[in-house]
Amino acid sequence: MLSYKTILGKIQHELENLDFTRKPEELYEPISYTLSLGGKRLRPVLCLMACDMFGGEIEDAVPAALGLEIFHNFTLLHDDIMDEAPIRRGKQSVYKKWNTNVAILSGDTMMALAYGQIMGTPGNMHSRVFQVFNQTAIEVCEGQQYDMDFETAQNVSIDDYLEMIRLKTAVLLAGSLKIGAMIGGAGTEDAENLYRFGENIGIAFQLKDDLLDVFSDEQKFGKKTGGDILTNKKTYLYLKAFELAKGETLETLNILFNGNQNNDTGKIKRVVEVYEQLNINQVAGDLIDKYYQRAMSFLEKVNVDDSRKMELIKFAEGLKGREY
């Protein structure tokens, strides 16, 4: 089994070798820039890990892995426009560094480049890989639409929220695993179980992200906490707090999230106090555990020797336990 470190190194190397010195430079420079910003490379890593798990040649899964990473970065380019997010991985986002038009068009080009990589999967596997990828791409767009809709929606339920993060985040992680598994020679049932593993890990991952945005050590997290609170984002923590709060606590929450807060630090501090009072940290942690356990139950069903699952288990544990 290849280690996480070896696989990540392979991905980094392959990403660096992609050649974007094409014309017009105005189109390709933002693409190089985006892909050079780093990030966890979760999707390609999962893809290659899954391939390796079934004894496949990871070389065969490299084009798909690159396609998945390019696609993910395309979504970031467009999401940053929609969310008006000026910073991405500590650097200016593309729409901010260049402009909105550049971010739209470079993003579009990345989507086409991603499809090109996906179809570069060798052998006779590319049509099946394409189907999984294309379905996933559409679902990611649907998830982003729900995310935007929820900004103004009045009645977002926790189930709505979980379905949104499933589409926006989890299906691409799940699809990456499934595609890697297929290329590695997995049978239909194994590939499907690995997909379900990824889907549940993905939801846990996003819930952990929500939690870290509020309850993390800013030094380790690498950015200010409380961003979701300031923007009144309807995260799991927000929705659960409103569900649990009663009487005066509910009133406080309503005031904090609906009033015009001039003092950002004060707002964050007071919301965190309410969350702590309601034990939201614990409740969210329990839900993360639930999704994590469910993920593991799907991984258990996969018909390969336990020793071949170890890298993936370690990786999933790392995501669950992460502090940034």
Next chain:
Amino acid sequence: MLSYKTILGKIQHELENLDFTRKPEELYEPISYTLSLGGKRLRPVLCLMACDMFGGEIEDAVPAALGLEIFHNFTLLHDDIMDEAPIRRGKQSVYKKWNTNVAILSGDTMMALAYGQIMGTPGNMHSRVFQVFNQTAIEVCEGQQYDMDFETAQNVSIDDYLEMIRLKTAVLLAGSLKIGAMIGGAGTEDAENLYRFGENIGIAFQLKDDLLDVFSDEQKFGKKTGGDILTNKKTYLYLKAFELAKGETLETLNILFNGNQNNDTGKIKRVVEVYEQLNINQVAGDLIDKYYQRAMSFLEKVNVDDSRKMELIKFAEGLKGREY
């Protein structure tokens, strides 16, 4: 041979049968809206005509034809944001009717749906069709980038402009023909010659568009003429006029295109006068003829009976002679 009318009817019918009653509605409604706005349906028509020309079953080319039309409409959604064009086919463009975010995301989804259709090509042809489509998609993005760059560029040559319209407009028409031909069973050389036919027809088509924007009967054209003049767009007419103008005429052009014109009608009228003085109408008409003839020379090389080329020739003549 199927007539143009039969083929267009088939396309319209298939487009109407596409089902976008999916959730979230906010994502799919703008897609239905865009595809229902009409338009010439040039790309799918060319695709089916090419398939039919080689004796193929047009049913086999329908998914690709739909993919090409959906892709074209995706580019319009994003182009309208970038060009700040509030009107499309006499109706509000998507970013205007909804907002920019909706236009970005519905556009992205259309791109994925287009790829899905392309890969729905039956038999073992879809990988080759995909390659042509994907290359074309990237080139269309490159063309749009050049188009945007030219807005602020100081030295745009006529060759630069022709290369830009080749990428932005011609390659998709050419690709539509090539894809249809491939599905219809054409050999490599025939498919390539049909591509070159389309490329040249496409450039002629765009030059004709530029000409109609200035010298058309507003009643027949269906919109105000002179839009390109008002926005100082560096079209072939503009670039050729600057190339031919000398002395006082050149000075007049400089003033007209660089000054702050408060009177739109006055600016258009005076630019048209200069264009007429320089005989730009005729010069542009000659260039259109040149591309048209070149297109025909490629069509002649295609190894099918002349009678099978008639529908395509009639169609190309229609595009060349059109007054709107």
